[in-house]
Amino acid sequence: MSFDPTPWRADTEAVAAGRIHLNNAGASLMPRPVHQAIVQHLQREVSLGGYEAADLARDAIQKAHDDVARLIGATARNVAVVENATVAFAQALSAFDFEPGDAIVTSRNDYSSNQLMYLSLAQRRGVRVLRAEDLPAGGADPDSVAKLVRTERPKLVAITHVPTNSGLVQRVEEIGRICAEHDVPYLVDACQSVGQLPIDVQQLHCTYLAATARKFLRGPRGVGFLYVSDAALEAGHYPLYIDLHGARWTEADSFELVDDATRFENWEFAYALVLGQGAAAEYAGRVGVADAGRYASGLAQRAREQLANIEGVRVLDAGEELCAIVTVEIAGHDARDVVRMLREEAINTSALDRTSAVIDMDDKQAHSALRISPHYYNTQREIDIAVGAIEAIVMG
DSSP, X not given: OOOOOHHHHHTOHXXXXXXXXXXXXXXXXXXXXXXXXXXXXXXXXXXXXXXXXHHHTHHHHHHHHHHHHHHTTOOGGGEEEESOHHHHHHHHHTTSOOOTTOEEEEOTTOOHHHHHHHHHHHHHHOOEEEEOOBOTTSSBOHHHHHHHHHHHOOSEXXXXXSOTTSSBOOOHHHHHHHXXXXXXXXXXXXXXXXXXXXXXXXXXXXXXXXXXXXXXXXXXXXOEXXXXXXXXXXXXXXXXXXXXXXXXXXXXXXXXXXXXXXXXXXXXXXXXXXXXXXXXXXXXXHHOHHXXXXXXXHHHHHXXXXXXXXXXXXXXXXXXXXXXXXXXXXXXXXXXXXXXXXXXXXEEOEEEEGGGSHHHHXXXXXXXXXXXXXXXXXXXXXXXXXXXXXXXXXXX
């Protein structure tokens, strides 16, 4: 059965204004119910006061946790709401007491902020950063991960599901089974996959999973979440800098952890954003992530095929499985300039430079990349218009 974007376009304000938004890997357009959830809570804060509005919204805040948990096949006790995916990832990393010589196994395609955290741990704590070899088509080779797990006994395996710099989908489920078999903690960065690919944390066998609201989930900026497994909670994991929301100060020199993922949250929240994230998760459930994701991936493939036929445009995506992110290098043009020119025509895209993915960009000998990331509210016609605009820029 074909996917019909019409009802979801009707909920998307910018569509009516004629804007073609192909920057969903950056920040999606929020649907009307998400915007309403945020604005309504802000109005309550104006009318009642911040603490009072939060008290009144207590049930709605709990429901927001429930809706996020349902989206990833978890329960609310395993979901911590945080400021963004990078904070979620850092909270999870900080739960491990790394010592000199400990190893983290990761991929050559992990997100740049994650790579920087690994390197910081290497410099400050003497942690060894071991990157698995890639498959011939691209993406972390599970056999290479398995070999590193067997020979190096890492303290953690950390893999990005979908890198920010290409449409690659890494084999996170297969790697998760390897980690489970060897009883190695497993951290998944699902920042670019939540909302465009079905996520089931049980199938992933992950200890932690970090994500944000603003990308394919279609939530607001400034909020994200961290899944914390029962195994991590029962092992007593908690973040290095825990606050009074996650623990109780019981005696002058002791504290007691709360018994769920709340221990990874901070006391202070932008509750309007928490409610917006919950509304986005509920909305994604109504749309159907699997069907919507297949539709968006089809739009991306349409863009790849058309762009590959334009002289001077090089498609950079590589991998056995690709998703709704397309990256191309345009000869003679800095991608940032192309983004600006497209934006003048009401077409939203984004640009990547070498620092976004040093290893991958060097492998591909690319200096900058234009990123095109459609979603389920886009249409084939919008893809064709965007490709035509890019071709016009190339032809000068």
